Amino acid sequence: MEKLRNKRTSHEMGMHTEQLAGRTQEIFFSATEEESFTYPHSYDVDFNKRAEFDAREMDTRGINMKIRELMSQGYGTIVVKNPLAKHSLGVGILNRLQLYFEGSLGYFGCGLIDGPNIRIKGRVGWSCAENMMGGTIVIEKNAGSSFGAAMRGGDLVCRGNVGGRTGINMKGGTILIGGKTGAFSGFMMQRGRIVVLGDAGKNLGDSMYDGTIYVGGEIESLGVDAVPGEMTDLEAAWLERKLRMYDMAAPKGVQKLKKIVAGKRLWNYDNLEPTEKKLVL
Amino acid sequence: MCGIAGLIHRGSRGDIGREMTRMLQSLKHRGPDSTGYALYGVPTANELVLRFKVAEQEDMAKGFDIHRKVKERKAEIDRRIAELGGRILKEETATEYAYRYRIAFDGDRRKLADYIEDVEGGEILSLGTALELIKDLGDAKRVSEQYRIQGFQGTHAIGHTRMATESDVDIRSAHPYWAYPFADVSVVHNGQLTNYWGNRRALERKGHRFMSNCDSELIAVYLADKMNEGVQLEEAMRGSIDKLDGVFTYLVATSDSLGMAKDTMAAKPMVLYEGDEFIAMASEEVAIRSVFPTEIDTFDPYDGEVRVWKN
Numbered sequence: 128m129e130k131l132r133n134k135r136t137s138h139e140m141g142m143h144t145e146q147l148a149g150r151t152q153e154i155f156f157s158a159t160e161e162e163s164f165t166y167p168h169s170y171d172v173d174f175n176k177r178a179e180f181d182a183r184e185m186d187t188r189g190i191n192m193k194i195r196e197l198m199s200q201g202y203g204t205i206v207v208k209n210p211l212a213k214h215s216l217g218v219g220i221l222n223r224l225q226l227y228f229e230g231s232l233g234y235f236g237c238g239l240i241d242g243p244n245i246r247i248k249g250r251v252g253w254s255c256a257e258n259m260m261g262g263t264i265v266i267e268k269n270a271g272s273s274f275g276a277a278m279r280g281g282d283l284v285c286r287g288n289v290g291g292r293t294g295i296n297m298k299g300g301t302i303l304i305g306g307k308t309g310a311f312s313g314f315m316m317q318r319g320r321i322v323v324l325g326d327a328g329k330n331l332g333d334s335m336y337d338g339t340i341y342v343g344g345e346i347e348s349l350g351v352d353a354v355p356g357e358m359t360d361l362e363a364a365w366l367e368r369k370l371r372m373y374d375m376a377a378p379k380g381v382q383k384l385k386k387i388v389a390g391k392r393l394w395n396y397d398n399l400e401p402t403e404k405k406l407v408l
Numbered sequence: 409m410c411g412i413a414g415l416i417h418r419g420s421r422g423d424i425g426r427e428m429t430r431m432l433q434s435l436k437h438r439g440p441d442s443t444g445y446a447l448y449g450v451p452t453a454n455e456l457v458l459r460f461k462v463a464e465q466e467d468m469a470k471g472f473d474i475h476r477k478v479k480e481r482k483a484e485i486d487r488r489i490a491e492l493g494g495r496i497l498k499e500e501t502a503t504e505y506a507y508r509y510r511i512a513f514d515g516d517r518r519k520l521a522d523y524i525e526d527v528e529g530g531e532i533l534s535l536g537t538a539l540e541l542i543k544d545l546g547d548a549k550r551v552s553e554q555y556r557i558q559g560f561q562g563t564h565a566i567g568h569t570r571m572a573t574e575s576d577v578d579i580r581s582a583h584p585y586w587a588y589p590f591a592d593v594s595v596v597h598n599g600q601l602t603n604y605w606g607n608r609r610a611l612e613r614k615g616h617r618f619m620s621n622c623d624s625e626l627i628a629v630y631l632a633d634k635m636n637e638g639v640q641l642e643e644a645m646r647g648s649i650d651k652l653d654g655v656f657t658y659l660v661a662t663s664d665s666l667g668m669a670k671d672t673m674a675a676k677p678m679v680l681y682e683g684d685e686f687i688a689m690a691s692e693e694v695a696i697r698s699v700f701p702t703e704i705d706t707f708d709p710y711d712g713e714v715r716v717w718k719n
Binding site: 268 | 673693694697705707708
C-alpha cells in the first residue's frame with residue numbers, strides 16, 4: 128500500500144510528464160524496504176561514525192581505496208581533504224555514505240555512484256557524475272563540461288556555472304544549476320530534468336528525445352527538435368520543492384522558468400522494462 | 409589528446425621556468441611524446457635571443473658523422489649571422505644539437521631567419537627580444553633538466569605536452585610554434601584542424617613558410633599573417649574562430665600579452681584561474697593546482713570565447 132501511495136503522490140506531483148507508455152521511469156524507494164537501498168556486498172555504515180584523511184600526497188587509486196576501506200570499517204561520514212583536482216575520485220560508490228571533498232575534483236569525479244550523498248567544496252572538472260544512478264551530489268563552485276552525462280537518477284547540483292553539454296544523453300534524475308550552462312546542454316537527452324537558473328548556451332536540448340529542461344535566464348538558441356512547453360502547476364510545485372531542498376530559488380519565481388521539451392517523438396525503441404517484457408512475451 | 413598550459417604575472421616577474429615545469433609535468437598523462445615551453449623573459453634593448461637547432465634528437469644516434477655535421481652546420485649559421493651584419497654577444501649550448509644565442513642585429517629578421525633555416529638541419533625555434541622557445545622529446549622534467557629551465561625569471565609563459573596524432577614524434581612537430589617571422593609570438597594548441605591543407609596552401613601562396621606538417625603550426629602562421637596586415641592580436645584570434653574549422657583550444661603569447669581561444673563547440677578543455685596578481689590556465693585543473701595548492705576559484709571558458717591578458 129505504501130508503495131502505491133508513493134507512486135500516486137509522485138504522479139500527482141507531475142513527476143511523470145516524460146513517461147513513455149507502459150513504463151515507469153523512476154523507482155520509488157521506501158525507507159522501510161531495506162532491499163531498495165542496498166547492493167550485494169554493500170557495507171553497513173553508521174553516519175555518526177566519522178573519519179577524515181588528507182589526500183594531498185595520495186594518487187587516485189589510493190584515495191578511492193581508502194574510502195572503501197573506511198566504509199568497510201563502518202564509517203558513514205568521510206571527509207577527504209586536499210583532493211587537489213585529481214581525476215576519478217569518489218567513483219563507483221554503491222553504498223549509503225556521507226562523503227565530503229574539501230576542495231576541487233578533476234575529471235570524471237563521482238561517476239557511476241548509487242546511494243551516497245556527496246558534497247564538494249570546490250569545482251569539478253569534465254564529466255562529473257557520469258552515469259550516476261542515485262544519491263545526491265552538491266558542488267559549491269563551478270563545474271566543467273559534460274556535467275551529469277548519461278546520468279540515470281539522483282540529484283546533481285552545482286551552485287555556480289557549468290560548461291557545455293550538460294546532461295548529454297541523460298536518462299533520468301535531476302540536474303540543478305545555480306548559474307549558467309554552456310552550449311548543447313541536454314543534447315540527446317532521453318529522460319530526467321535539467322533546471323538552469325541562469326542563462327543557457329546555444330543549441331539547448333539539441334536532438335532531445337524526451338525529458339524536460341527549465342531555464343531561468345536567456346536561452347541563446349534552441350537545438351533541433353527542442354521546443355517551448357507549458358508549465359503546469361504541479362510541475363511548478365515540484366520545482367519549488369526541489370530547489371528549496373538545496374537552498375536554491377528561481378530569481379523570478381518558478382512560474383517564470385522557461386520550459387523546453389522535445390518537439391518530436393524521436394525515440395523508437397522498446398519501452399518495456401525487462402520485467403514487463405517477460406510478462407508480455 | 410595533448411595538454412596546454414599558460415600563466416602570466418600581472419605587473420611582476422616570477423620563476424616561470426619552475427612554475428611552467430610543474431604545470432606541464434602534471435599534464436604528462438595527456439601527452440608524453442614531447443614537451444615545449446615558450447618563456448618570456450626580460451627584454452634587453454637592441455638584443456635578440458635566438459634559439460635554434462641543427463639536428464633532431466634522433467639524428468644524434470645515426471652514424472659517427474653526425475657530430476661533425478652538427479659542428480659544420482653551427483659554424484655555417486655563425487658565418488651567415490655575421491654575413492648579414494649580426495654579432496653574437498653570448499653563446500650557450502642547450503644540448504649537443506640546440507643552441508641559445510644573444511645577438512646584436514638590426515637588419516631584416518625575416519631574411520635572417522630564412523638564411524639560417526637554409527642551412528641543412530637548421531631550424532629557428534624562436535627569435536625575439538623576450539621569447540625563448542624550448543622544446544624536445546620527453547616529459548617536462550626531462551626537458552627542464554636538459555635545458556636548465558628551472559629558475560628562468562620572466563613575466564609569462566605557455567607550454568605544451570604532446571601526444572602525436574597527425575605528425576611525427578620529433579622536435580619539429582613539437583609545440584610551441586613560433587609565429588614566423590614575428591618576433592616574440594608563439595602558439596600552443598590542443599585539438600585538430602580539419603581545414604588545414606586549404607588554409608596552408610593559401611598562406612604558402614602569400615609567402616609564409618611551414619616547417620612541419622602539424623596542424624597546430626597553421627594557427628601560428630595564420631595569426632602572424634593577420635598581424636602582418638595590421639590586425640590586432642585579439643581581433644586576429646576572433647577571426648580564427650570562424651576561419652579555422654575543427655575542434656581546438658589554443659593559447660598565444662606575445663612580448664606583453666597572453667591570449668586563449670576556444671572553438672565554437674568548446675570541444676577541447678580549458679580551465680582558468682584569474683587572480684589579481686597571477687593568471688593561470690590549463691587543459692586540466694590539476695595543472696593549476698600544482699602551482700596553487702590552496703583553494704581558489706576556477707572556471708571553464710565557453711564556446712567561441714577569446715580572452716587576452718596583458719602583463
